[in-house]
Amino acid sequence: MGTCRCEVLNGLSGDVAREYVRTHLEHLRTDGMGRTVHRCPDSDIEWYEEREPGGYGENVLVLRRAR
8 A cells, every 4th residue: 555544544344455554564462352453553543353144154254453
């Protein structure tokens, strides 16, 4: 992806989300709800990686910006 877009995006899904995690975000931790938390190295914005059965399918990655 190259440039940081964390301050303008609220969510990503599918291959775009997977690529953003791989090329831009850093793994931070797993929270108490079983979600993986990533952090942007440029803006310190945190992102939740979610997989919602029934909502997006089994293998679709969903990223939501933390509030």
